[in-house]
Amino acid sequence: MSRVEIEKKIQSENDRLAIENRKVFAEAGVLVLNIISSPGSGKTTLLEATLDRLADKMNVVVIEGDVSTERDMDRVRAHGASGIQINTGGGCHLSAKMVGAVLGQLDLGSAELVFIENVGNLICPSTYDLGEDIRMVLLSTTEGDDKPMKYPSIFHEASVAVLNKIDLLPHLTYDVEKVKKEIRVLNPDSEILELSATTGEGVDAWVEWILVKLREKKSTQT
Amino acid sequence: MSRVEIEKKIQSENDRLAIENRKVFAEAGVLVLNIISSPGSGKTTLLEATLDRLADKMNVVVIEGDVSTERDMDRVRAHGASGIQINTGGGCHLSAKMVGAVLGQLDLGSAELVFIENVGNLICPSTYDLGEDIRMVLLSTTEGDDKPMKYPSIFHEASVAVLNKIDLLPHLTYDVEKVKKEIRVLNPDSEILELSATTGEGVDAWVEWILVKLREKKSTQT
Numbered sequence: 001m002s003r004v005e006i007e008k009k010i011q012s013e014n015d016r017l018a019i020e021n022r023k024v025f026a027e028a029g030v031l032v033l034n035i036i037s038s039p040g041s042g043k044t045t046l047l048e049a050t051l052d053r054l055a056d057k058m059n060v061v062v063i064e065g066d067v068s069t070e071r072d073m074d075r076v077r078a079h080g081a082s083g084i085q086i087n088t089g090g091g092c093h094l095s096a097k098m099v100g101a102v103l104g105q106l107d108l109g110s111a112e113l114v115f116i117e118n119v120g121n122l123i124c125p126s127t128y129d130l131g132e133d134i135r136m137v138l139l140s141t142t143e144g145d146d147k148p149m150k151y152p153s154i155f156h157e158a159s160v161a162v163l164n165k166i167d168l169l170p171h172l173t174y175d176v177e178k179v180k181k182e183i184r185v186l187n188p189d190s191e192i193l194e195l196s197a198t199t200g201e202g203v204d205a206w207v208e209w210i211l212v213k214l215r216e217k218k219s220t221q222t
Numbered sequence: 223m224s225r226v227e228i229e230k231k232i233q234s235e236n237d238r239l240a241i242e243n244r245k246v247f248a249e250a251g252v253l254v255l256n257i258i259s260s261p262g263s264g265k266t267t268l269l270e271a272t273l274d275r276l277a278d279k280m281n282v283v284v285i286e287g288d289v290s291t292e293r294d295m296d297r298v299r300a301h302g303a304s305g306i307q308i309n310t311g312g313g314c315h316l317s318a319k320m321v322g323a324v325l326g327q328l329d330l331g332s333a334e335l336v337f338i339e340n341v342g343n344l345i346c347p348s349t350y351d352l353g354e355d356i357r358m359v360l361l362s363t364t365e366g367d368d369k370p371m372k373y374p375s376i377f378h379e380a381s382v383a384v385l386n387k388i389d390l391l392p393h394l395t396y397d398v399e400k401v402k403k404e405i406r407v408l409n410p411d412s413e414i415l416e417l418s419a420t421t422g423e424g425v426d427a428w429v430e431w432i433l434v435k436l437r438e439k440k441s442t443q444t
Contacts, residue, residue: 006228038261039344039373040365067345069372090375092314092345120372122261123289123314123343142364142387143262150291150342151261153312165364171393 017096021131028108039120055080239318243353250330261342277302
């Protein structure tokens with residue numbers, strides 16, 4: 001079997017397992033977000049800020065993906081989430097199989113929201129469906145304003161793009177409008193939010209955006 | 223053939239082709255650096271600042287790796303480099319084969335230095351030898367000070383780590399000493415440099431570091 005054939009087989013096996021995960025999530029009635037970004041864009045910091053606003057209102061589960069260490073899981077636990085850390089060894093993305101293997105260990109029955117923090121990587125995770133409702137790309141101002149066209153797949157696949165670290169804009173050369181324009185060329189339906197997970201600017205609007213999606217999901221299920 | 227067997231075959235084929243590339247570079251008498259980082263750590267900006275200090279003294283060739291676009295090659299050409307852009311499509315790293323395929327199109331005979339800017343990715347490129355003399359990891363202060371232990375392979379493989387964006391330290395919570403300590407745990411022999419490619423702080427020392435390596439290489443060849 002050639003490499004291309006193996007890749008196709010892996011992708012179709014992943015799609016099959018993602019459908020299984022999606023069934024489990026639907027039975028539990030949870031909304032699931034798969035968060036994808038470069039290393040250091042602020043995925044975990046955004047989860048901390050989000051949990052600070054939601055953890056006393058509802059149970060939130062986090063599935064943490066990393067090459068190595070439990071650091072991110074320790075951080076989100078300290079902000080009120082339950083969940084589990086997946087270490088991929090050298091693997092550059094989570095797969096539906098890895099996520100499916102831990103679902104039995106999660107308290108999905110009492111939860112309303114599940115965040116999957118993918119491995120820090122703007123390329124590999126983009127086409128791996130994990131069974132989520134929303135695939136989200138996080139990008140940060142400090143990465144430079146040329147990224148969407150250089151990493152087109154994830155911006156094409158994600159239904160929402162969140163621009164983080166807007167508090168640092170005064171210290172950078174960064175054209176927010178150029179970035180939005182590139183995202184919309186790659187995906188005209190993409191929603192775009194701007195925030196700073198560190199200062200909290202825009203985080204309330206982000207949390208409200210999630211709650212609207214949660215209400216929409218619940219209304220389609222009843 | 224299983225996926226693991228295919229991966230092993232790819233890696234050993236890559237190692238074989240890297241030896242071929244290394245012969246071509248040695249015959250041309252050039253020093254070759256393979257630069258690896260996350261998207262947006264400042265690889266291209268550092269190359270621009272480096273070329274501003276070297277391009278009038280010697281011919282510098284740049285091999286640019288990206289998923290998509292010619293943007294980075296356009297930028298380094300404007301600062302005096304010759305070279306070529308490799309687009310990987312969806313591929314998350316350069317390979318010895320991709321680099322070998324373009325060597326005939328480069329003016330290596332008149333050059334002294336070759337920079338290979340790898341695809342923006344802190345995971346995939348770490349174990350792919352391209353035939354370089356020096357594998358370098360670039361990290362930036364805005365990515366957070368927890369990265370080495372979370373992405374151990376590249377810090378283990380790289381002989382030099384360069385910390386970029388030190389000009390933004392006053393606006394961040396970032397422990398430089400903690401990062402250096404983690405790098406040295408992963409690789410006790412790693413050299414570590416600090417700079418800002420934007421303000422130029424530390425860039426002269428970085429360029430001097432390269433020139434020392436170039437003189438060392440030339441002295442072993444004669």
